[in-house]
Amino acid sequence: MSFPANPFKPTAGVMPPVLIGRESVSLDFREGLDDGPGAPDRLMLITGPRGSGKTVMLTELGMIARSRRWEVIDETASDGLCDRLIARIAPEPSRIAGATIKPSVMGVSLGEFGIVPALRPSTLRDAMTARLRTLGKGRGLLITIDETQDASLEDMTAIAIAAQHMLRDNADVAFVFAGLPSLVSDLLNAKVLTFLRRASIKELGDVPLDDVRRALADTIRGAGVAINDEALDLATRATGGYPYMIQLVGYSIWRRARRRESTDGHAHGNAILTDDVKAGVEQARAKLGEGVCAPVVKQLSGRAVDYLRAMALDDGPSSSSDVAARMHESMDYANIYRQRLLDKHVIVAPARGRVDFAIPFLREYLRSTAADPNR
Structure with missing residues (x-):
């Protein structure tokens, strides 16, 4: 009896076999589409730390x-977001007023397509209206934007203005933006984006461990592979409820x-044993460190890393004051690195005078590499 194919998908943005702990977001969105224009969940903002499943949620x-x-x-x-949207949405990009298009052998190239900045909001609105007209009655247009925190304020302003007009006109459109938690404060506090404060905000946090256990059991046993309760409990606890780690541990x-x-x-007839879980969890932790934590740490200066190690x-x-003391620096000096880490979304400030890690398992990674000066 051959061992079945691995059902777990620890690849960024790839749909897992079971969407764990996010059912309420899907349900709200379904109801938003079914309830018609004006439904609040047709304008949605999904936030969460890296690896929390934002891209997977957009796919769903x-x-x-x-x-x-x-x-x-x-x-x-990324740069040129609004222009790319217009070029993809408009039924006939070459007829867009205010557009500059460089001829191409293969047709219109998105990289060579540009809109006069002042015309972007109205042009995007016109493009959406024209596309809806071609779709016909009963059909609508969904626009999803991932990594929204990387969008320029100019692009987001144009998109917000166009979206506001479309929703006000009761058009069959929906918009879902996804980004890091800082997106809420960075974008929604901008005066030109006050419209987005009416968005339905969905925060993707850790998945309850009971849900994780149930999903692991259903996925594993449903594929015809046995796992005992001890091994299942060990695997569940190791995930910490972190969506990416759930897939890594399972895989x-x-x-x-x-x-x-x-x-x-096949001495055990297709079974995952406790020893398999122990060894697999260690491999998952190493992969998480290499794939998520190490790239973040490597882009930081030495003193910024010192700040994190003190945390x-x-x-x-x-406590910010404790971190400064452990660095043997003044608060003013330490706060330089505190702000840089906040700006890079590596840490968060949950309360006045307090800091915490924004990236799950980064604390554990730093502890495991504390004795290695090269990491």
């Missing part, structure tokens, strides 16, 4: 919209069990 909402025969335009924020323990079964000649000595939020 796009699938829901497509199942209702809606057109879906997915974009990731790693599955691979470890499959390799052991192959070597043992890592605490099991929860740290």
Whole structure:
């Protein structure tokens, strides 16, 4: 009996076999589409730390919209966001007023498409209106934007103005923005984006461990692989409820069990044992450190990392004054790095005079590498 294919998907943005702990977001969005123009969940803002499943959530909402025969335009924020949206939405980009298009052998190239800045809001609105007209009655247009915190204020202003007009006109459109938690304060506090304060905000935090256990059990046992309660509990606790870690742990323990079964000649009849979980969890932690934590740390200056290592000595939020003392620096000096880390969304300030890690498992990673000066 061959070991089944691994059902876990620890790849950024790839849909997992089970969307754990996010059912309420999907339900709200479904109801928003069903309730028609004016429904509050047709304007949604999804926030959460890196690896919390924001991109997966956008994929899920796009699938829901497509199942209702809606057109879906997915974009990731970067320079030229608004112009790219216009070019993708407009039925005939070459006829857009105010556009500059450089001829191309293959047709219109998005990289060579530009709109006069002052015309972007009205042009985007016109493009959406024209696309809806081509879709016909009963169909709508969903626009999703990932990594919204990386969008320029100019692009977001144009998009917000156009979206506001479309929603005010009761058009069959929906907008979902996803980004880091700082997105709420950075974007919504901008005067030109007060419209977005009416968005339905969905914060993706850790998944309750009971839900994690149930999902792991259903996925593993549903694929015809056995796992005992001790092994299941150990795997569940190791995830910490962090969505990316759930997939990493699941993938790693599955691979470890499959390799052991192959070597043992399927002695246990396709089962994940406690030893498989222990070894798989260690591999998952290493992969999380290499894939999520290490790249963040490597882009920081030495003293910024010192600030983080001083924070890592605490099991929860740290006192800013304690961090400065551990660095043997004044508060003014330490606060320079505090602000830089806040700006890079590596840490958060949950309360006055307190700091905490914005990236799950970063504390554990820093502790595990504390003895290595090169990491």
